[in-house]
Amino acid sequence: MSTYHNLIGGRWTAARSGRVRPDLNPSRTSEVLAHFPESDPLDLQDALEAASSAYPKWRSMSLVARGDILYRAAELLTARADAIGRDLALEEGKTFPEAKGETLRAAAILRYYAGEARQETGEVYAAQDPTTLLYTRREPLGVVGVITPWNFPIAIPAWKIAPALVYGNAVVWKPADITPLTAFHLAQALVDAGLPEGVLNVVYGRGSVLGPVLTEDRAVRGISFTGSNAVGRGIGIACATRGAKYQLEMGGKNAVVVLADADLELAVEMTIRGAMRSTGQKCTATSRVIVEAPLLDAFTEALAERCRGLQVGDPLDSATYMGPLASADQQKTVLDYIRLGQEEGARLVTGGEALDPSGYYVAPTVFAGVNPGSRLATEEIFGPVVAVVPAASMDEALQLVNGSSFGLSSSVFTRDLGKALRYVEEVECGIVHVNSETAGAEPHVPFGGMKESSSNSREQGKSAREFFTQVKTVYMDRPASV
Structure with missing residues (x-):
């Protein structure tokens, strides 16, 4: 039986504690699919340091080059969709057609954001002084944290991680602790596609142990979270207290x-x-x-x-x-x-x-x-x-x-x-x-709720750029000698 590790600084690394936990099959609860790390805050600190080190070089890479990596990862997910779908069905419980479909949806999301790399990154405005070049540019936040649920263990991570990466952020990802094998497949596709070491770091373990560290560390400039209202409210308070951005998608009725x-x-x-x-x-x-x-x-x-x-x-x-x-x-x-x-x-x-x-x-x-x-x-x-x-x-x-x-x-x-x-x-x-079902969402349009279902933010489509970038306004004038 395989034992998997955290992805930290481009290497699959055992948890400092040495502890692992079983990944169970919910359709046959006696079956253990694999073992994954039971990480502690020290593992998360290692991941944050790796992301901080990798960020400057990743940020300096062109958007198009970053998009090309996402495109290659999408092709790998597509080629591996049957195997990934099978593992997703085994560890989460949804039927194989749904699981394979979700994997292909994740590939479509990566392709969409690969295409976004070739879109405009700012705007030019008319200035009061006709000699002034007045424009905006979008820049990454820096190191961002991504916390994802078990119910869509590859699609939801894809729609958070893909825009975070293409817009130049380094990512520390805490996947759900009951669907770690699917998370591994997404991370491995990005690694195999040529993602530089440390740009994406994956730390497995319990949210109650790792979540507070990720949300409260001042190195993390934004948190994107999908999960329960109780946890989401805590993340929002922690981020607001230290001035970090947060994006919460929570419950529904x-x-x-x-x-x-x-x-x-x-x-x-x-x-x-x-x-x-x-x-x-x-x-x-x-x-x-x-x-x-x-x-x-x-x-x-x-x-x-x-x-x-x-x-x-x-x-x-x-x-x-x-x-x-x-x-x-x-x-x-x-x-x-x-x-x-x-x-x-x-x-x-x-x-x-x-x-x-x-x-x-x-x-x-x-x-x-x-x-x-x-x-x-x-x-x-x-x-x-x-x-x-x-x-x-x-x-x-x-x-x-x-x-x-x-x-x-x-x-x-x-x-x-x-x-x-x-x-x-x-x-x-x-x-x-x-005249259609309540479920289902396409990757190129905004996704999110009103009232207690979200933090008044939106994910997917061009809305993702609003969260994972910040706007800088530039006034450029000629030197007096020109």
Whole structure:
């Protein structure tokens, strides 16, 4: 069985503690896939020193040369997509087609930012004095920290690390501790593509041990984080206290609204995709379905029937629609919310139980008659659980969607263009879908939420440049002798 190490200063280096922890297969919890370091703050300090040393030379390299490295890494990910997808499915639990698709999405993200290296890097302005050349230039922040979650262990790191690198920053990356093998594959592709030593450093271990060190070190000029609200708020406070930039993408309680004129079959299918793919472990997953009264019974019955027919099992089996949850903690959390929903008086229509005891499986679950103020309807569950909430009208549906403290993604199903446009205008979410699932994002457009779902920042597309660079304004005048 392989034992992997931290990437520090261009070398795969064992943790100073000598401790390792197992990388488990959530579909067969008795299977250990590999061992990874249990790092401590000293390992992180080594990584920060390596990044600080590598930064000046990396910053001086041309954008185009940096982009070429990303392009080569994208080609390597594409060539290795089957192997990476298999490892991702084994350690995270999503099905192989989803895992391979995520790997190819990471490659697409790298290609996009390789192309951004050939875009404008500043602007020229008219000056009061016609002899003055007045312009701006974008410069990197310096050393940045990246903290990523386990649910998209290659796509989310790619959409943070690629722009950080192409714009000239050096990176210290703390990947999620339950998906370290996928993180290794992304780092190895960048190394094999020719990334200079020390420009990207990867330190494995527990976030509770490494996170505070990374966020509080004054050498780190920015932190990009995706994860829970509790951790995100702590990072924001720590960074604000010392004047560092921070970018937080956090929770969601994403709602589908099904209006009375909706295409019922389409609404059911898209709700299933949004709620059950990746076992509901997406920040953009569908968690609430708000259904206008005339369609309520038919929609609920069709949704439950469709859920009963989903195959849950081995993520490498081509017939599997939904794999296991990613960890024992995730399974316990989801089962606790299912019990809570029943205690709150919601009606369990289907699912609600743990399945194959060899892995962290939970049946696709649908609740009906859910109180919109209940915990089941207001708190992020991060699992295959859908709460169906009735609404008397579109007005009430909008009120229910906007009543959430979160505002990441939402969908509306309707045949009425006017209602669709009104929904887009009035819903308080950073991402809005019309007649499609709540999940899914393309790499060239901004991604992020409103309210407690984010720090009012955006990722991906050109928005990433706003975070990973700083603007310098230059007034250039001729010498008096000229």
